Amino acid sequence: MGVKGLQYFMDRCCPEACVTVNLREMARQHIVNNLHGCTSTADTNSCTLVVDGMACLCHWYSCKDWVCGGQWKEYVDVLKSWVEAFTSAGIRLVFFFDGVVEEQKRREWVKRRHRVNRDVSKIFSYVKEHAEQPGKDLFCLPSGLATFTPFALRSLGQEVFCSVREADYEIASYARQHGCMGILGQDSDFIIYDSAPYLSVAKLRINSLTTIIYDRQRLCRNIGLTVTQLPLLACLLGNDVVSEEQMQHIKNNAMATYRRNNPAPRSGAPQGQMVLAVAQLVSSFGCREEKQAELVPQSLNVSAPHRELLKKGIGSYLLPGHKDFELVDISSLPSAFEKHVSPEISKACREKHVAAEGFMVYSVVCAGVTECSNSLEDEEDTELLPQAVVYKLCRQRIYGLLLLLGQDGSTVDTPVMREWFVFPGNPLKEPDLVSPFPITLPCDQPSLDLLWFSTGPEVSALRLTAFLSVFDCLEYSELYGTIEDSHLAALCLVTYIVLQVQTLSQEDVDAYLSQAVCLRLKSPQELQQIELPLLSSRAVQLGSLYVRGLSHLLGANTASGCPLSNAALMPWRSFDGRLFHSKYLLAHRGIETNELLDSDLSCLSQFHQLKEKLLETCQKRGRVLQSSPKGPQQSLKPTPGVRYRDTHSGLPLGVGEGWRGRGRGGTAGGHQHGQSWRARGEEGRDRSVYENRNRPWGRGGHRAGGQHFHSFYPDCQDGRPQNTRRPANQSRGPSYPNRGRYQLAPRWSRPPAP
Known part of the structure; x- marks a missing residue:
């Protein structure tokens, strides 16, 4: 500026x-x-x-x-x-x-x-x-x-x-x-x-x-x-x-x-x-x-x-x-939703905002608008949803909690938030109008004043319940106080991502959770010394997705009255990009869990505890987490003079049990089928509903043409790894229809690019 x-x-x-x-x-x-x-x-x-x-x-x-x-x-x-x-x-x-x-x-x-x-x-x-x-x-x-x-x-x-x-x-x-x-x-x-x-x-x-x-x-x-x-x-x-x-x-x-x-x-x-x-x-x-x-x-x-x-x-x-x-006209505008919150809440929102102690609540209550700048998202990757879409339901629940939607059962005069979220394909010509969504609590909707200003064990329990409800993780309340708050926050976030992103695999979850529990043992100097044989564009996007999720955790925590300390939600407590990338490469290579956890017994125990709870929660919601190991992107072209080595064996990639078939059947650009996010954006946003509202957006998409995928994974049909243990028609999890104005149709309903 x-x-x-x-x-x-x-x-x-x-x-x-x-x-x-x-x-x-x-x-x-x-x-x-x-x-x-x-x-x-x-x-x-x-x-x-x-x-x-x-x-x-x-x-x-x-x-x-x-x-x-x-x-x-x-x-x-x-x-x-x-x-x-x-x-x-x-x-x-x-x-x-x-x-x-x-x-x-x-x-x-x-x-x-x-x-x-x-x-x-x-x-x-x-x-x-x-x-x-x-x-x-x-x-x-x-x-x-x-x-x-x-x-x-x-x-x-x-x-x-x-x-x-x-x-x-x-x-x-x-x-x-x-x-x-x-x-x-x-x-x-x-x-x-x-x-x-x-x-x-x-x-x-x-x-x-x-x-x-x-x-x-x-x-x-x-x-x-x-x-x-x-x-x-x-x-x-x-x-x-x-x-x-x-x-x-x-x-x-x-x-x-x-x-x-x-x-x-x-x-x-x-x-x-x-x-x-x-x-x-x-x-x-x-x-x-x-x-x-x-x-x-x-x-x-x-x-x-x-x-x-x-x-x-x-x-x-x-x-x-x-x-x-x-x-100069400096008259201040009243709070956008002042009739939905008390004057004390409006004042507290502003104070938290000015002191940089809260996140999101001021823009929601006092301005009626939220925005998010650019993220590292691949417009050509049709498997992964943009972070704006992934966390939309979470934001809607935060809006509902802040504005006490559904407290009296009335839907009259429901407020609408204006969202300016950057993602590939969004022309940003106007804000997306997003309605708050009431969270489901096992008790009457608590007063926001009660959550923010009252004290006592019952109020503390209500705060935690409200926070976990935003991420649909009420089962995790039993873990509070038994594991580190940063681990609880990471578990909530990864569970939420798994439920929203149907293409997330067991290997992705292992990478997320293993780096979260191993991070506390690593000094900044040790993290700098991690060697990455190569970079995966998919891991880049997943890393960015996780960090954006931490900001939503922060917003939910502030809206709920801070049941967790903000310090526990900071990225330096549960994420390091270099560590995550290394865990991602190892997990998708099929390394043993013990080695993935650096052969540390305490990390191994924590990892199994977190993953067991995550799988248990997903099972209750009908989400079956599949194994889907990813090789390096097919478009990979080796840098002249550089011989990438396996981080575990030390052998050049392609030797022994390294990446299988590296470089075979590659395509320049790596995406023969489907249009880019930006190319599809204008057409998609003009649709009033998805072409099939019962299908998760983008589910079933894959990164490259079938013949190139088969060069890495022979036991595949239609470009997807086959799991013979699962019946052919078994649901891979619940769909999330009507996710808002992001109107891109499922990949299989679009004609292939010429």
Whole structure:
């Protein structure tokens, strides 16, 4: 986000406004200045740096592996070292993270999501072709990083806030109100705000604590403006409120005038010329008179709608305490579903959200909208459902719990949630309208106020019951207190995935559960040393699916009154991408369970206990978990000069009992049948119902053509492994009809791609 072209201009065309600073020296000077200018002990004894957490994520995540789902233990260690570097210099950190997507910026959000989706498609193509992680040019943050990083920082004793409006605005407001030494981020909007100095996280050298400060005063001297004219400059150039397309005619006219007046432009680059041209236009309006109660100069020739848009854009930069702040409409909207919850619940939702202690509840109760950014999902894999679909029922139950759906048996005036979830094939032209779903409890629906605010053993039992009901795992209440909370959470999550995804196999479950129980024995250093002979695109997607599920566990836990500690639901307690990937490869190779569990008796015992409960629960629901070992993707092309080795035997793959028939009968791309998610998306979403509502979506799909699948598994028919112990017509589990507006038909009801 930010002002179009302004960051480029300062970096490339205005070097005098980019000043290298040492943060230690800057902190000392800040304290000296405060000693002379204020009397507050808190202000004089500390200097605070406000950190834009979202801008830092790609710099914080420096772990080797990202495509496998995240190396979370190592990531927390990186955060710890980063925080300690500032603490040792006497700098207090305050972190802000985006908590909402404002509707006026939804279009920009959607554009970014589509752009990332294109990169995700390239990532999976690369993994399937080379069986390894792509280079930095296709780097993508692990799913859920923005969700769990605030909790990681809080666990390190840091002060963390989640915004209730645009995070840039709240960061600038906090820094101005508290007289902070600076804002650390990477967004040119911080040049426009009349707040603390803007420091670059991209140019930060953590060992020396040096970076670049973008000096707005020097910028203004260079382009001939006053600081009060910067908001108008930002809006005419284009930002998240005023798109550059809407102001294109003004910019074109400004550029034409600039070139007439400057036959030898100061900056040869078009981006630099555009900033100078628009700055020249803004300077021609002169400084606004104090008595003029308008944000946009009358001499600016724009239509009435564009004038109102510019007013809104300029107003978005005015902070509390600014002389024009009263011109901005800051009236807060009431809670979206305030009639469904008590005022105390609405207040608690906001407080939990702001303090980064909860997840999902604020957006549901107070905004009536939820969203989820891009995940690592393969648009060509017809076996695995997108995470948005997998966890839809879970979200519906969370909505039902929060809004007390069905408490009085009435269905009148049922609220509807707006969901903006990114997945392949979803054009994101409008939100999906999703109705809450009442959870089934063995007692009367409890009051949300009772769950959140009351105490006592009976209330604690109700909280646990509500939480387990969201995942249809009430049987697991007997395990509470007998196993670690993180293991209970992992069991609930894997069970839910098995019930929703009919193509999940015994090997997949073994990989999920084995890595969950083995993780506690592994140090970050040991996890880094795990060797992966190759990468599986399917394992990549399953890893991302699990981490997204942890965020839903967190939402259910918050909605239920926190029967489990949030710490138990963190990915570094039950997931490591590299460990999971290794367990996945071993499980699908058919390794003995003892070896899968690192020959550790305690892990083996825990694994069997969890798997036994999972199978028992699935059996009660008619879900038969099948064995379906997967070989490496048929599209695999060996990297020249690289000889992949088996992690167990040490032999090259294809030797002895390694992957059978590796590379035989492969197809470039690995998917001859069926269209991609994106190609099918528009057509599918226009259908009002599934072509067969009693069939699980995508069940029976397989990754490649039958002849190529048979080259790996001879005992197959129609591309699927045969289990002679199961009657031919036996159900593989319950169907889940009417899953919402994701209207892709089952694979066998679509004609094959030409």
